[in-house]
Amino acid sequence: MNELISIKNLSIRSASETLVDSLSLTLIQGEPLTILGETGSGKSLLAQAIMGILPAGLSCQGDIALNGQRMTAKERRHYWGRHLSMLPQEPWQSLDPVMQGREQVAEVYREVLAYSAAAAQKATQTQLQQLGLADIQHKLPSQLSGGMAQRLAFAAATAAGARMIIADEPTKGLDTGQRDGIVQLLKSQTENGGLLTITHDVAVAQQLGGRIIVMRHGKVVEQGSASSVLTTPTAAYTQELIAAAPCYWTDVTPQQCHQPLLTVRDLAQQRNGKTLFRHLSFIVHHGEIIGLYGDSGCGKSTLGNTLLGLLAPNSGNIEWHADIPRHQKLKLYQDPPSSFSPAASLQTLLADVVRRHGLQAQQIPPLLQALMLSPSLLTRSSHDVSGGELQRIALLRAMLLSPKLLVADEPTSRLDPITAKQIIQLLVKAARQQQCALLLISHDETQLKKVCDQIIYLQDYARENVINHCD
Ligand SMILES: Nc1ncnc2c1ncn2[C@@H]1O[C@H](COP(=O)(O)OP(=O)(O)OP(=O)(O)O)[C@@H](O)[C@H]1O
Ligand SMILES: [Mg+2]
Structure with missing residues (x-):
């Protein structure tokens, strides 16, 4: 069992409160790990802590190991790109506002993988095509729709072929077809690596399979295999979360509005x-x-x-x-x-x-x-x-x-x-x-x-x- 990321007793604190409380998890090669949970429960902070980019003013305690080696935040930064990559929650924040779509990805091929300019352009074109982004090559991020920006950020984050990918809500703003496409790409990218996905979409968690962690108030409330957590959840919060899907909502009576x-x-x-x-x-x-x-x-x-x-x-x-x-x-x-x-x-x-x-x-x-x-x-x-x-x-x-x-x-x-x-x-x-x-x-x-x-x-x-x- 190859442990790609191993976290023990991680706590993240601000000056006034504990935001993530003594959390432990293991990401194993070939087995996707998905985090579901309440908004504000510490999911994105956990991802930022693994990358070593927690906001100033927050402190972090506990052990984070990559490939079995305990490392400081500074040491983990050396893994960025080729080994460890993160798709942040807000795509606009990871895109350069004055750089054309094609360049955002080609730069990764050139700078991280040392491709020639021509090879980088070719690889970029293939990747953008796969993501349905062939038309956006010359567009700036401000000319893209939310879902397009989401897919472009995904292309740039995964171009260097990192074995460990952390994806923070990678499918929000996408229609079902594109969502399924991203899920398949994430899964295929990590067949020989590790995938840690944060999502609010229970269907995405289901498609990814592997293991699931459910978080609330900075703590893990339930974990287990995707099939058992999603079909027979034991924690009351997980049961409530799954039951809150729109298909179970009662219909609001339509109103005849006259004016x-x-x-x-x-x-x-x-x-x-x-x-x-x-x-x-x-x-x-x-x-x-x-x-x-x-x-x-x-x-x-x-x-x-x-x-x-x-x-x-x-x-x-x-x-x-x-x-x-x-x-x-x-x-x-x-x-x-x-x-x-x-x-x-x-x-x-x-x-x-x-x-x-x-x-x-x-x-x-x-x-x-x-x-x-x-x-x-x-x-x-x-x-x-x-x-x-x-x-x-x-x-x-x-x-x-x-x-x-x-x-x-x-x-x-x-x-x-x-x-x-x-x-x-x-x-x-x-x-x-x-x-x-x-x-x-x-x-x-x-x-x-x-x-x-x-x-x-x-x-x-x-x-x-x-x-x-x-x-
Ligand atoms: N820089 C900061 N200083 C103080 N508190 C912060 C800071 N950043 C985030 N928090 C708080 O930490 C808690 C966890 O934030 P986090 O962004 O990890 O939530 P999340 O689980 O990703 O939520 P969401 O699903 O809404 O994205 C929140 O209550 C948030 O207000
Ligand atoms: Mg978040």
């Missing part, structure tokens, strides 16, 4: 010379929950941006039936870090919004509670909270402004199934109460079918778009 907010007529949109959608017509009513479903890169976020007036349509028009101020037409960004400055505390950023719009700061504590967020998080910057915590703080900021149109772009992509369910329920309830039209963008059709009044299926432009009224 139109905006009418979309014959809308068409192009990006980078490619038609994304055309002949799109529908009405959005006050308080209506609308799902927007389609493959990664098909134009869901672009449609959201067009409705919000952030992009002008190529043709067609959007007629507003009410005079809604700019700050009540809002968007929850697909990648929450892009909507927060890391230079100020979250508290300061929220106080700015309260001051700018003459709001009541007393609204914040009950919203924190409803979103299951500890008030102490606000003393930190956006870099120093977990992915799922930041996603909920973005939601809090939007809810403070009582929006009339809220475009929520994959609002639960960084949340565990239990928290995701609670947050969607909260969003739907708030939208109904405040008569806010909610456009939910998601790759999860089951989730949309459970909560939406109508679903817009955005297809490849060659096919017609379909609008389904859920009643």
Whole structure:
């Protein structure tokens, strides 16, 4: 049994609390290890500790060994690239914003594997093609959809052929086909190596097989083979986690919303010379929950941006039936870090919004509670909270402004199934109460079918778009 990564009694602490508590695990060659668990439970910190890149201000105790050798964080850094590689939770943070897609990967072949420029280009082309990214060679990260950026970051992280891969939520923002493709690639990359995956997607954990660890509050609550943990979980938390999948949600009764907010007529949109959608017509009513479903890169976020007036349509028009101020037409960004400055505390950023719009700061504590967020998080910057915590703080900021149109772009992509369910329920309830039209963008059709009044299926432009009224 070849132990590639072995961790004993790892604890990670901040000045005020223990974030990971005496955790032990072993990653064995050829046997994928998957971590499921609550948002904020310490999964990403564990991955960062293995790589030796914990944020300043956090301390780490315990043993981390690679290939059976106990090593310091500095020693582990020598393993980066060829032996140990990490795909971080936020793809944008691992991509160079001013470098074309092709270069981001070719650089790894040249610099880490010492390929010639021509060989590096050839290898890059093959890899991008495999990931369905042949068209993005000359694009900058800012010109990519969330799912494309996710796959490009994956290409760069795995190009040097590391035997040990740590993938932090590698499939979020991907449609089912692409998700399955990434899972297969991860599995094949690690047939002779080790794969440690962090995911909120129980289906991904199932496909990966091997062993599973379930984490909550910095501790392991259950571990075992994937088949036993997923089919006969013993811990109450794991049972609850598995039961929270959207297929088990009770349907929210669709509502007939009568007062139109905006009418979309014959809308068409192009990006980078490619038609994304055309002949799109529908009405959005006050308080209506609308799902927007389609493959990664098909134009869901672009449609959201067009409705919000952030992009002008190529043709067609959007007629507003009410005079809604700019700050009540809002968007929850697909990648929450892009909507927060890391230079100020979250508290300061929220106080700015309260001051700018003459709001009541007393609204914040009950919203924190409803979103299951500890008030102490606000003393930190956006870099120093977990992915799922930041996603909920973005939601809090939007809810403070009582929006009339809220475009929520994959609002639960960084949340565990239990928290995701609670947050969607909260969003739907708030939208109904405040008569806010909610456009939910998601790759999860089951989730949309459970909560939406109508679903817009955005297809490849060659096919017609379909609008389904859920009643
Ligand atoms: N730099 C930091 N300083 C203090 N606390 C931090 C810092 N970074 C993260 N934390 C806290 O540590 C806990 C674990 O964070 P981590 O990012 O590991 O969670 P996670 O399990 O990956 O969550 P998610 O599923 O939401 O990504 C969270 O409560 C987070 O607020
Ligand atoms: Mg995380």
